[in-house]
Amino acid sequence: MKEGKQHTGLALYVIYVVMLIGGLVAMGKIIYLQTAWKPNEKIARAVTPQTTRNVIDPIRGDIYDCKGRILAMSYPVYVIHLDCTVGADAWWEPRAKALSAELPKVFPGRSANDYYRILMQSREKGRKYLTLGKPVDHRTLGLIEKMPLLKEGRNRGGIIVEQKNTRRYPYGTLARRTIGFVRTIENPEITNNKVGLEGHYDDLLKGKPGYVWLRQTDKGQTVRNYDSTLVEVVNGSSIVTTLDIDIQELADAKLRAYTRNEPEIDEACLVLMDVRTGAIRAMVNLNRNPRTREMEETQNIAIGRRHEPGSIFKTVTLAAVLQDGYLKTLDMKIPTNHGDVEGTKHHDIHIKEWERDHHTSSISVLDGFKISSNYVFATLAIRGYGASRKDQARFVECLKRFHLTEKFSFDLDGLQSPNIPSPQTHKYFTNNDLGAMGFGYSTEETPLQMLMFYNAIAGKGRMMKPYLVEGSGRPIVLDEQVFRSEVADTLTRALKYVASHGTARAVKDAAAEVAAKTGTSFATFQITTPSGKKKAVYTDSEGRRKYQGSLAGFFPADDPQYSFICCVYTNPTKKSFQGGGIPAKVMKEVIDGITLLDPYWRNRI
Amino acid sequence: MMREILKKLARVPVLLVRGELLLVLGVEKYIFHILYTFLILGLAIWVSLEIDTTLLEVENNNRRIHSLQIELTEKRYDVAVLERRSNVAKNLKKKGSAVAEPEKAAGLITEREKR
Numbered sequence: 269m270k271e272g273k274q275h276t277g278l279a280l281y282v283i284y285v286v287m288l289i290g291g292l293v294a295m296g297k298i299i300y301l302q303t304a305w306k307p308n309e310k311i312a313r314a315v316t317p318q319t320t321r322n323v324i325d326p327i328r329g330d331i332y333d334c335k336g337r338i339l340a341m342s343y344p345v346y347v348i349h350l351d352c353t354v355g356a357d358a359w360w361e362p363r364a365k366a367l368s369a370e371l372p373k374v375f376p377g378r379s380a381n382d383y384y385r386i387l388m389q390s391r392e393k394g395r396k397y398l399t400l401g402k403p404v405d406h407r408t409l410g411l412i413e414k415m416p417l418l419k420e421g422r423n424r425g426g427i428i429v430e431q432k433n434t435r436r437y438p439y440g441t442l443a444r445r446t447i448g449f450v451r452t453i454e455n456p457e458i459t460n461n462k463v464g465l466e467g468h469y470d471d472l473l474k475g476k477p478g479y480v481w482l483r484q485t486d487k488g489q490t491v492r493n494y495d496s497t498l499v500e501v502v503n504g505s506s507i508v509t510t511l512d513i514d515i516q517e518l519a520d521a522k523l524r525a526y527t528r529n530e531p532e533i534d535e536a537c538l539v540l541m542d543v544r545t546g547a548i549r550a551m552v553n554l555n556r557n558p559r560t561r562e563m564e565e566t567q568n569i570a571i572g573r574r575h576e577p578g579s580i581f582k583t584v585t586l587a588a589v590l591q592d593g594y595l596k597t598l599d600m601k602i603p604t605n606h607g608d609v610e611g612t613k614h615h616d617i618h619i620k621e622w623e624r625d626h627h628t629s630s631i632s633v634l635d636g637f638k639i640s641s642n643y644v645f646a647t648l649a650i651r652g653y654g655a656s657r658k659d660q661a662r663f664v665e666c667l668k669r670f671h672l673t674e675k676f677s678f679d680l681d682g683l684q685s686p687n688i689p690s691p692q693t694h695k696y697f698t699n700n701d702l703g704a705m706g707f708g709y710s711t712e713e714t715p716l717q718m719l720m721f722y723n724a725i726a727g728k729g730r731m732m733k734p735y736l737v738e739g740s741g742r743p744i745v746l747d748e749q750v751f752r753s754e755v756a757d758t759l760t761r762a763l764k765y766v767a768s769h770g771t772a773r774a775v776k777d778a779a780a781e782v783a784a785k786t787g788t789s790f791a792t793f794q795i796t797t798p799s800g801k802k803k804a805v806y807t808d809s810e811g812r813r814k815y816q817g818s819l820a821g822f823f824p825a826d827d828p829q830y831s832f833i834c835c836v837y838t839n840p841t842k843k844s845f846q847g848g849g850i851p852a853k854v855m856k857e858v859i860d861g862i863t864l865l866d867p868y869w870r871n872r873i
Numbered sequence: 874m875m876r877e878i879l880k881k882l883a884r885v886p887v888l889l890v891r892g893e894l895l896l897v898l899g900v901e902k903y904i905f906h907i908l909y910t911f912l913i914l915g916l917a918i919w920v921s922l923e924i925d926t927t928l929l930e931v932e933n934n935n936r937r938i939h940s941l942q943i944e945l946t947e948k949r950y951d952v953a954v955l956e957r958r959s960n961v962a963k964n965l966k967k968k969g970s971a972v973a974e975p976e977k978a979a980g981l982i983t984e985r986e987k988r
Contacts (some may be wrong), residue, residue: 284892407947486925745875779978
């Protein structure tokens with residue numbers, strides 16, 4: 269018995285010693301592994317749970333119109349790739365054939381046979397990243413993911429789905445130049461991202477990317493690693509514009525309708541502004557595509573095209589002489605002098621017609637404004653400011669007070685600076701230049717700058733800064749009283765007269781009474797004289813001219829709600845585009861349309 | 874003092890080989906603590922696995938939310954396109970509706986002023 273116990277004790281003791289040795293070996297191994305051993309990198313990577321950094325792209329902010337309608341929004345699209353190396357041939361090929369039969373339904377343009385050939389060739393070449401068709405939306409992705417082979421998932425079927433954010437514009441090409449462009453996977457041809465509001469407010473719209481760390485669970489699934497650092501993604505901010513997309517559509521349609529059938533017209537623009545605030549409600553810019561001959565929004569003419577404004581600048585001259593007290597009444601008569609402006613080379617042939625038709629040798633300022641006489645306005649400028657260089661400089665000073673000599677900060681990049689000659693900057697400044705400035709030549713202004721001036725007349729002398737994006741501190745008053753309210757009243761009277769009896773009669777029958785001025789100027793051609801000098805002329809060798817026809821004003825004349833400018837620019841042509849005829853016809857229809865849209869014109873029953 | 878410690882340490886291998894080390898140290902008094910420690914370790918492993926399961930569910934839900942947000946974006950876009958005035962007119966015409974753009978400004982019914 270005692271012997272048996274001794275055997276049992278010995279056996280247990282042996283087991284104990286074996287386990288003790290095993291334990292010590294294990295401890296020694298652990299110490300070795302923890303301190304001295306270095307694993308094979310490939311094996312370590314394969315067996316260590318993966319931690320990966322996942323960058324999260326921010327969602328670009330939306331752009332809204334003044335009534336909260338979306339003008340531009342971020343829109344996800346998916347690029348579908350196929351790893352053609354997965355699975356055994358016998359398993360893969362019948363599924364690839366079935367997939368080829370389905371693909372033409374979502375990617376038309378290729379037949380099932382074409383797709384099958386491409387898939388088989390890609391399999392032979394061992395392609396791991398075959399891109400299928402164009403980027404698709406979420407709905408189409410749902411259909412694709414149910415197709416044969418692809419429904420097997422990433423590991424078995426080889427489908428690789430890549431999400432990309434693109435930009436969509438629900439209103440298509442409306443105000444596209446104003447809204448701008450963003451380069452995305454759908455339009456890689458866009459190289460200039462700094463266009464329109466998208467470009468100007470890019471920093472605000474684009475947001476900031478963030479990242480999180482992902483780890484693999486013990487079961488091999490990927491989850492977020494909350495123990496690691498992270499950077500929260502900051503989505504882009506949205507911006508609310510002042511555009512009213514209904515008015516934009518109306519203005520766009522009317523301007524297109526009148527320019528489409530005039531092949532000589534190369535460019536056109538129309539800007540409509542809220543009188544009280546300076547908020548731009550519509551900004552249409554049309555450029556003729558030389559290839560398709562269609563009008564498209566590719567350049568912002570309203571801010572980027574600086575040109576001699578022509579007769580719409582006569583209102584500025586009239587405002588200057590009224591403000592400085594050189595003209596007391598619009599009924600003041602000045603001698604016609606057969607159209608020769610005293611002390612200058614200017615000659616106005618239309619004054620002789622006036623003398624003949626009215627059997628008179630004088631003309632009132634109001635009539636001069638009505639017929640848009642260059643003679644009358646050159647004379648007014650010279651009589652008021654032509655006595656000395658100091659007086660000439662005072663005219664330029666007056667333009668400065670009207671904010672017509674400098675550009676202002678604007679919500680779009682590319683606003684051109686006005687070009688105003690001055691006796692202080694131009695050594696050979698003469699009364700010829702002053703007279704030309706009086707009727708809108710020798711100066712260069714953008715349509716937007718001229719609109720700002722006309723808006724100040726509508727606002728009884730209060731000049732508002734044009735703006736496109738709502739925000740704190742807006743609207744901005746540039747000048748509380750750029751000219752006296754009496755001057756504004758007199759100018760309004762003159763503009764109403766032009767719209768009812770003068771060159772802007774085409775807007776006479778509009779649904780709201782309009783105060784407006786037409787303008788025509790000629791763009792110059794650069795020629796080289798026989799002596800080798802370069803010279804600017806208004807007519808080319810074939811007698812053709814480049815017209816710039818404009819209409820600027822506001823409505824309703826007695827309680828202005830909107831101010832506007834509409835300009836058209838022609839290619840060299842022998843056809844006459846005098847007197848802002850097309851802009852006036854366009855504006856008449858736009859005004860009629862606005863009276864149906866804007867609650868201001870509701871009839872009280 | 875130092876000599877006593879060294880003497881005790883010298884006995885450790887002998888006690889280890891004889892299987893008496895734990896008894897000499899009196900570990901049996903802490904058996905419940907040891908069991909409790911094992912229980913805690915077991916619980917920690919179980920909780921960790923449960924956390925992974927929950928995180929996985931969170932990830933799946935995030936994916937679903939993301940997918941729904943994309944659907945919402947697509948619907949917002951579709952609605953915005955349909956809302957365009959010319960599209961409304963086109964669709965009304967297509968449906969044979971007599972409703973069209975107004976030809977005169979809307980009337981506003983106001984209360985008659987009391988005399």
